[in-house]
Amino acid sequence: MAPNPRVAKAFRAMREIGIPEEKTKPVLKDLLKTYEKNWELIEAENYRALADAIFDSEEAEALEQKKKQEIAEAEALEQKKKLELAERMKVLEEETQIPEEPERPLKRLRLRHQDSPSCTTSNPNSNTTPLKKPKLEIDDIPYAIPRLRSQGRNKGKQPVSDMTESDVLTETGSESGISVRHLRNKGKEPILSQEKRVVSDRVSSHGVRFKEPKVKQSPVFLVKPKDEPVTDDTSAPAVVPLAVIRPEPLTNGDSSTENGPVKPITPVNDKSTSIIDIATSSSGEVKISLTCNSSENPIKDMDSILKTIEDKCLQSVKLIDPNISLKKLMTDICDSLLDNNNPVNESQPEESVADVANSHHDIAKGQEPVIISLVNEVNSESPPSFHYIPQNAVFQNAYVNFSLARISDDNCCATCLSDCFLTSSATSAGGCACACAVQSGGEFAYTKEGLVKEELLDECIKMNRNPQKHCLFYCKECPLERSKSEGIVEACKGHSVRSFIKECWLKCGCAKMCGNRVVQRGIQRKLQVFMTPGGKGWGLRTLEDLPKGAFVCEYVGEVLTNAELYDRVQKSSNKDEHAYPVNLDADWGAESELKDEEALCLDATYYGNVARFINHRCWDSTLVEIPVEVENPDHHYYHLAFFTTRKVKALEELTWDYGIDFDDETHPVKAFRCRCGSRFCRNNKRPNSNYSLALYLIVD
Numbered sequence: 001m002a003p004n005p006r007v008a009k010a011f012r013a014m015r016e017i018g019i020p021e022e023k024t025k026p027v028l029k030d031l032l033k034t035y036e037k038n039w040e041l042i043e044a045e046n047y048r049a050l051a052d053a054i055f056d057s058e059e060a061e062a063l064e065q066k067k068k069q070e071i072a073e074a075e076a077l078e079q080k081k082k083l084e085l086a087e088r089m090k091v092l093e094e095e096t097q098i099p100e101e102p103e104r105p106l107k108r109l110r111l112r113h114q115d116s117p118s119c120t121t122s123n124p125n126s127n128t129t130p131l132k133k134p135k136l137e138i139d140d141i142p143y144a145i146p147r148l149r150s151q152g153r154n155k156g157k158q159p160v161s162d163m164t165e166s167d168v169l170t171e172t173g174s175e176s177g178i179s180v181r182h183l184r185n186k187g188k189e190p191i192l193s194q195e196k197r198v199v200s201d202r203v204s205s206h207g208v209r210f211k212e213p214k215v216k217q218s219p220v221f222l223v224k225p226k227d228e229p230v231t232d233d234t235s236a237p238a239v240v241p242l243a244v245i246r247p248e249p250l251t252n253g254d255s256s257t258e259n260g261p262v263k264p265i266t267p268v269n270d271k272s273t274s275i276i277d278i279a280t281s282s283s284g285e286v287k288i289s290l291t292c293n294s295s296e297n298p299i300k301d302m303d304s305i306l307k308t309i310e311d312k313c314l315q316s317v318k319l320i321d322p323n324i325s326l327k328k329l330m331t332d333i334c335d336s337l338l339d340n341n342n343p344v345n346e347s348q349p350e351e352s353v354a355d356v357a358n359s360h361h362d363i364a365k366g367q368e369p370v371i372i373s374l375v376n377e378v379n380s381e382s383p384p385s386f387h388y389i390p391q392n393a394v395f396q397n398a399y400v401n402f403s404l405a406r407i408s409d410d411n412c413c414a415t416c417l418s419d420c421f422l423t424s425s426a427t428s429a430g431g432c433a434c435a436c437a438v439q440s441g442g443e444f445a446y447t448k449e450g451l452v453k454e455e456l457l458d459e460c461i462k463m464n465r466n467p468q469k470h471c472l473f474y475c476k477e478c479p480l481e482r483s484k485s486e487g488i489v490e491a492c493k494g495h496s497v498r499s500f501i502k503e504c505w506l507k508c509g510c511a512k513m514c515g516n517r518v519v520q521r522g523i524q525r526k527l528q529v530f531m532t533p534g535g536k537g538w539g540l541r542t543l544e545d546l547p548k549g550a551f552v553c554e555y556v557g558e559v560l561t562n563a564e565l566y567d568r569v570q571k572s573s574n575k576d577e578h579a580y581p582v583n584l585d586a587d588w589g590a591e592s593e594l595k596d597e598e599a600l601c602l603d604a605t606y607y608g609n610v611a612r613f614i615n616h617r618c619w620d621s622t623l624v625e626i627p628v629e630v631e632n633p634d635h636h637y638y639h640l641a642f643f644t645t646r647k648v649k650a651l652e653e654l655t656w657d658y659g660i661d662f663d664d665e666t667h668p669v670k671a672f673r674c675r676c677g678s679r680f681c682r683n684n685k686r687p688n689s690n691y692s693l694a695l696y697l698i699v700d
């Protein structure tokens with residue numbers, strides 16, 4: 001039968017934008033049903049509804065697929081863990097078997113016979129487990145800087161002071177061909193001559209400083225694996241080294257657990273005595289053993305004991321689940337113990353991504369598209385207290401106006417369809433018809449894979465590394481200085497002129513999955529907040545390999561005017577609290593006169609996202625921040641997005657260069673002592689700086 005001409009036409013229209021018939025067919029079918037065969041609706045605007053529906057369904061499918069994959073991965077991991085545990089228990093079981101007892105596979109609870117002699121001995125001096133060395137940041141930069149080490153004393157102002165950018169970067173070519181919307185510097189001259197200005201050589205691109213976190217360096221003392229095993233086998237020699245944790249209420253003797261020596265378990269002669277031992281070995285086994293006096297009541301088989309306890313639980317504790325299983329409970333205890341102890345044992349194999357991903361916290365509390373776990377393998381510091389928000393929130397006076405009416409026609413691509421990447425190249429051979437791309441100099445900032453294009457990325461990296469070489473803007477009357485003083489306003493210290501990425505948004509004709517929408521889709525990578533080993537406090541790392549130019553996250557916080565921020569700091573009894581502000585000054589040069597409510601910053605102290613954990617690294621940081629215009633054409637408000645500066649391996653720390661000049665003695669706020677570990681550290685000439693532990697405040 002000849003196909004309905006309208007159907008054929010719809011297929012043709014979709015083919016033209018690269019959608020094959022088999023994808024169109026089911027969606028068209030659904031759409032016809034939804035629209036009750038009203039073809040006009042489907043055909044309107046060159047089949048826009050159909051194209052949108054196809055892209056939406058693709059997106060939903062991809063999401064579904066991703067979810068399934070995540071679930072499958074989680075299940076596989078869980079399964080693997082269970083199998084490993086069962087295997088370990090089996091080995092343990094065999095090694096600690098009482099000869100007379102019939103063999104019972106995978107026994108998790110064992111009773112020690114009343115006349116067992118002491119079954120453990122321990123080395124009283126070896127009570128702590130050395131902490132596992134957390135993975136250090138990998139110094140794996142693709143830049144060759146052969147001359148740097150032989151340079152004279154580098155004051156840190158310019159990390160490779162007498163080297164040109166091209167000496168340092170292995171890249172070729174000149175400045176980016178992509179002209180992502182540059183700032184409209186209207187040629188304003190600074191009010192002071194360069195010589196008179198108190199300008200640090202390295203001007204913070206954000207004009208802010210962060211406080212030093214209160215890092216408790218006390219190690220977690222975990223019970224060290226004992227030299228000899230806990231075993232209820234009177235004859236067998238010690239085989240599996242186990243550490244014993246004795247819960248205090250159940251022991252009469254020494255209750256030392258974490259820090260004190262682990263004493264041998266006393267032979268059980270007292271009828272009333274019962275002891276629960278939880279033991280771990282250096283290779284990860286967990287054993288829970290129960291010691292009781294059973295002289296008058298010979299021990300029956302394990303299953304009947306478990307059954308008795310389960311019944312007792314049901315009756316006396318009134319647990320409502322009749323399927324309660326003590327075996328499962330014991331397994332869970334072992335699992336938890338393994339979870340807690342796993343990362344701290346040096347003799348264990350190096351942590352794997354699967355291990356570290358297996359954390360139960362989601363610091364984003366389900367508000368991000370992915371789970372963001374938190375681990376501390378270094379000390380006992382608890383997770384910091386703050387409100388997690390996935391998007392910026394205006395505090396009070398900041399002028400951030402999102403009205404659609406303010407988006408002009410040349411500020412959106414109203415005529416685009418579905419995916420601007422597809423439609424733009426389809427409609428104009430070679431050139432780019434998308435108005436958003438036109439705004440960015442005729443090219444999209446992203447590749448089809450969603451990565452920032454190399455030229456643009458390299459340009460942003462260069463600019464961040466050496467703002468002096470690029471354009472700096474000096475305000476006539478700097479809002480930062482104005483917020484600090486009611487009297488004489490100090491001269492502007494300069495602001496970096498930044499390149500912007502312009503993303504499509506609501507008023508654009510494209511669909512949500514358009515390739516020119518990356519930052520607005522939120523975090524897509526597996527990230528983890530972790531305690532850094534080098535005294536920088538918490539940090540952020542990736543759990544997956546990342547390509548160069550990948551979007552990681554944006555800096556989210558409260559949107560404050562600089563005046564509000566200054567006020568906050570002044571009023572705060574604990575000024576150190578205000579440690580996470582970033583200036584949104586990338587386009588101040590374009591405004592003829594910036595009003596106070598337009599001079600904005602982001603403060604992630606109380607409300608923020610994962611970015612508040614990103615530590616500073618001089619020069620060769622793994623991330624670079626790029627201003628991104630999404631919903632607001634006014635560049636005094638924008639999104640500050642982090643992209644990778646190079647390939648980043650799973651478990652590497654994600655860092656960015658705060659742009660601090662550690663030598664700037666005139667700065668009202670002294671910087672923290674930098675522990676970035678970079679060979680280009682601008683602060684490394686003063687390792688014993690007096691103010692190393694002081695906490696510092698904002699305000700440029």
Ligand SMILES: C[S@@+](CC[C@H](N)C(=O)[O-])C[C@H]1O[C@@H](n2cnc3c(N)ncnc32)[C@H](O)[C@@H]1O
Nearest residue numbers: 210211212213536537538613615616674675676
């Ligand atoms: C945005 S916070 C980063 C997260 C922080 N480490 C935490 O635990 O919350 C900035 C603060 O972290 C610390 N920090 C960041 N980078 C550092 C570095 N390279 N060396 C030492 N401290 C650093 C400083 O105290 C800084 O004020």
